[in-house]
Amino acid sequence: MPSWPLSYALSLPLLSLRVSSHSLVHLHCSLRMLFRPILALVVLVASTAALDFNNSTWIWANDSVPTSGGGTTSAGARAFRRRFITHDRKTPTFTDILITADENFTFYVNHEKVGTGAYYPLAYAFRTPLLRSGENMFAVTATSGSKSSTPGGLLIAIQITYNDGSTDTVVSDTHWLALTSVPDGYQNLTFGDGSWPAAVDESPYANSAWGPITIPANPQTFIYTNATNWIWTNETSKPSVTALVGSRPFRLTWTAPSGQMVTSASILISSDDEYMFFINGNMVAGGYNYVVSQQLSTSLAPAAKVVFAVNATNYGGPAGFIAEIQITTTGAPGCTECGSSRSFVITDESWKWTSTVPAGFEVPGYDDSSWSPAVYVVAVTPAYWQFKPSQ
Structure with a gap:
């Protein structure tokens, strides 16, 4: 398993960046020279409420x-x-x-x-x-x-x-x-x-026996919660011990509440060994060195659905991919009763995967109906993978 000291994250406006995942499958080595440690944080939609559960x-x-x-x-x-x-x-x-x-x-x-x-x-x-x-x-x-x-x-x-x-x-x-x-x-x-x-x-x-509850924040300051899982494919019985070498694509389509539009997302993500992360077909982050997670936030073109896609690569030994995403939505134009929300997406069995990386897999319109559900590998703690603070 590589342990390169450099980790990287890329966050660019999603209306202007478009990178084909098919052309990136073969660029793992050149990626390490191309990217630099870039972290762009965009403040999420502000709320006047300072709610907590202290009196609940x-x-x-x-x-x-x-x-x-x-x-x-x-x-x-x-x-x-x-x-x-x-x-x-x-x-x-x-x-x-x-x-x-x-x-x-x-x-x-x-x-x-x-x-x-x-x-x-x-x-x-x-x-x-x-x-x-x-x-x-x-x-x-x-x-x-x-x-x-x-x-x-x-x-x-x-x-x-x-x-x-x-x-x-x-x-x-x-x-x-x-x-x-x-x-x-x-x-x-x-x-x-x-x-x-x-x-x-x-x-x-x-x-309570339930312990502390993670509350959505503005801006989001992330730690992985106990609900978040490492996931991978079912090609081997224990991906936390050994997995097939190569790249595997993962996808998740998330739908906003009725009458609302997705406007931004904050992401915490890591992979063993390497990943490229896409939102609605646009590459927004890439990383390697699984012990360092990447945090980024980005505004999104308003849409009722958002597609998260990952091209994750294993170079040998254990394999896993983990992410926690906070999504902000606002009322659709013309809907005065739609309100707003901040919701979480985590890596679990609702993500889909397939064994090859097809061209355009990261695009919202891609048909993933034949893909298989991701496999739970292990909870974030305790886990084989131990993190340093997010970068």
Whole structure:
């Protein structure tokens, strides 16, 4: 395995740079002379909200069995509701939501879907203008894991900003109602919840068994979270021990929430041994020396979907590719109710791969329907690969 001291990252405007991956497959040696340590950071969309979970409580439905700092439950979905009445003589202008769940969630405001997420060590941030003066409804469908006895928890912080600059805060606590089933239409304000029990307080955030939650930041300062995995192909039974020599392409297509457009991305990435990273067909980074991860941020031409693609090369021994991406979206033109969001993408089995590097594989329109799911190799910690600080 090479251990060259130089690591590099390239970040250029995605509207102007276009490099063919096919022509780059054979340029591994020349890349080391071409690139220099360049790191371009672009500040993500600013938010006036300074939300955290310090006053929030992990909650669940009343089937939660208490454990130290948390709770266990059976597999399946639960419904949560929280009524909120705005201040008199004030008009809500936007609402910021910080949310995570073990294991995944869908969040609604006044029956409108705002966003979804998974991987509980990561929080998701959404901004929406859907609140109105008077009575409003926050609703969540949260789903626990697939085992018969599995952790289940929901953690929320919400900040409502009014037209005079003042704010209100709503957090996850026993003021929420929770049901062990998910009835049709429960997201509506007029839905009858008079028989619903209160949510169960599982643990304050600071003392919970779930530990610290990674919150999207502006600008993003990255560390790999425990949700992030090294991935590779299934060509050998243990890629963390030995993998075939050569280059392998990986792709992931990510779709923005309804009515929103992807506007920027922050990326933390590394590969054993070498990689070239593309967004929507444009090469934005390249690196080698697997012990050093690369961090970069870039603005994107607004689009409802974004394609991340990687040409990863193994020179012998173990092979793996790891990335964590924070995506920022804003409302599409003409959509006054679409809000914004900041979401995470990690390397997992949702990425696809194939055994050769075809021309144009990095382009959004490329057909990857016949590609195979990537294979989980090992979690970021503990792992064979040990990182130095990101460059």
